[in-house]
Amino acid sequence: CLEHEIPSQVQRVNTRKKKMSKGKAKWQRDLEDIDRRVEEAKRKADRLRRSKHKANRVRRDYVFDPRLREISRKYQGLLEKSESASRLVCPKCEEGDRGNRMNKSPWCMKCNTALIPKDELEKCKNLPEIKFARNALKKELHRLNPGLDPDNKEEAT
Incomplete structure (x- = not known):
């Protein structure tokens, strides 16, 4: 009887170990996923910092280059004209x-x-502001054109 129970106990222990290892693997995968996201965020921040430096360099060039300033001034003038007109x-x-x-x-x-x-x-x-109440307008139309009834429909003759 004891010989029959040992293999089943070993089997239960093995299944328990597998479950624990699966849980541990999932936990490790979650940690790796978090680490990966943190690294992506850092890379993105570095990329943004680098692009900001490039933009500052372009602005610096713009300030010292008279041709670029003239082109920009003309373009801004055109934008303001079109914006104010419309x-x-x-x-x-x-x-x-x-x-x-x-x-x-x-x-x-x-x-x-x-x-x-x-x-x-x-x-x-x-221009003068004209306001008519709906009923007043109907009565006025009827007074001007007696052929129309107060509901603005032509009478059958």
């Missing part, structure tokens, strides 16, 4: 374009109005 603002609150769109046109969500170019803002401010 700059859109809200006619009510004079807030700039925030990228909101309604029916593919720039829109101010705060005032619920379409945005207009900045140079047309003065023209827009000089």
Whole structure:
């Protein structure tokens, strides 16, 4: 009876050792994974530092080279002109374009109005503001054209 139990005990011990070694291997793999990620982060940081030094060197060259400064000045002037000409603002609150769109046109969500170019803002401010309540508009249309009923539908004659 004892001879039969020993192989099964040995087998259990071996399976327990395998499980422990698997766990240890997983733990070691996790540590190696962490180490690998740390090394990647360090390499990335070094690469960024090196690129920053290159950018500083380019800026230094730009400061001392008059041709580059002239080209840059002209380019910046062109950008400012195009930006100021196409700059859109809200006619009510004079807030700039925030990228909101309604029916593919720039829109101010705060005032619920379409945005207009900045140079047309003065023209827009000089126009009178007309507000009609919906029912008042229907009554006015009916008064001007008695052929229309108050619901703006033509009467059958």
